[in-house]
Amino acid sequence: MRLMVLPALAGLFLLAGAAEAAEPPPGASSCTGCHAPMKVADTVIPRIAGRKASDIVQFMREYRSGAWPSSVMGRIAKGFDDAQINAIAAWFAAQPE
Amino acid sequence: MATRRTFLKLGVAAGLAPALAPSIASAQGAGRVVVVGGGFGGATAARTLKALEPRLAVTLVEPNATYTACPFSNNVLANLRSIDRQQFGYDGVTKAGVTVAQRSATAIDASAKSVTLSDGSTLAYDRLVLSPGIDFDWNAIPGYGEAAAQIMPHAWKAGAQTVLLRQQLQSMDDGGVVVIAAPANPYRCPPGPYERASLIAYWLKIWKPKSKLLILDSKDAFSKQRLFQNAWAQLYPGMIDWVPLSKGGKVTSVDPSTLTLVTDFGRHKAAVANVIPPQKAGAIAHQAGVADRTGWCPVEPVAFESTLQPGIHVLGDAAIMGAMPKSAFAANAQAKVCAAAIVDLLAGRKPQDPILINTCYSLVAADYGISVAGVYRPDKGVLADVPGAGGVSPLEVVGGFRGQEALYASSWFRTITAEVYG
Incomplete structure (x- = not known):
């Protein structure tokens, strides 16, 4: 059920932001500086394109709360609320793996 | 969410509305965008524009056939890396559908919306993106001009200067003093002078252990300061002496001879002197009339359009980006936001209020990394920190935390250079 709800939330958010669907939601385009949109050799940073939205949401929430240890991701996740995280997760989930 | 809506309203009220009128370009379904400067900001902007709107005609103006990246160039000084691993061509940018004009931009006419190139030709644009990086203020330190930089290198634009400084370090006698002169804020890469001091100390400790390193600073505090100073005490005890402004750190003149x-x-008296002079936006920004009295370029925080010249967007180190530091990561993030906003503006749509992230790693040793991160969004006309987010690596860590951040640093460099130049 959660998986079905997320894209709907993302859609609402995009409408609220008056942006076109193809454009990444606020915050998402910064992620690809580290999380490569293409396959990159010899990196320890995981790709997130094509990952399940529910997995991305869970990681971001646990980084934000500190439940899952991290270096920079906890500090970054604290800058996003649930709706923003849901929109970013839905967008990356829709990108080619 | 109430605050978010408020920001959206503020964005409209702040003067974006006039730009929303559909342009001739949108009537044609596309438009012409010229991007000046092929660094992390400009190359990212050009590629992202083309990816988001393939019908756009995008030209990247960059005089050099290869770009030499500054991030990780301090590793070159410490002999941890060769300079060619810092260098990237524009084949990937060309394959992405961008026209690369290997010329300098010599003049910009904001009212005629045209860019003059070094061969005398002109490029017309609907929107212009300037990502010119920095120029040095050669009048700031008496005695320190372009000729002096061949003797006391700045190495703050990577390339020949980086190689020169490394040669000087390698030919220095053991027991000499390496002096780094660090500028006042703002300047390119706030933690850069201190990463440089760290990695030079790392190399000296192995090869010239009787040598010392002196940082003469024009400010009283610096990025990741406690992390750096704790690491220096632990890894390089007695080797690095930092002299802040209040204790006479500001360099008032130099004598290269x-x-x-x-x-x-x-x-x-230095055995090797690395003078990092005060900086300003690249020359073309001043010519275009987008730089103010500070030497940098004020922009609005949604599409990074100049507040001085409509139709010209400024990115990266040259721009005044509020709380965002001057870093390659920031320039790349700003470029992606700017490109999306330009596509919207050309199509007569209102750009969304952005959120941007910055992450900067510094290496204190080959396998010891520290970081600063921040999240930013428009607030009262500038990019401001999102409260509660961001910050630096913890002062106390267990296990392999510093080694892991060093691995993240090199992974980031491979990822971002693949995204921008691959």
């Missing part, structure tokens, strides 16, 4: 740096409190 004797490798001497002068402060209000004394004279320092």
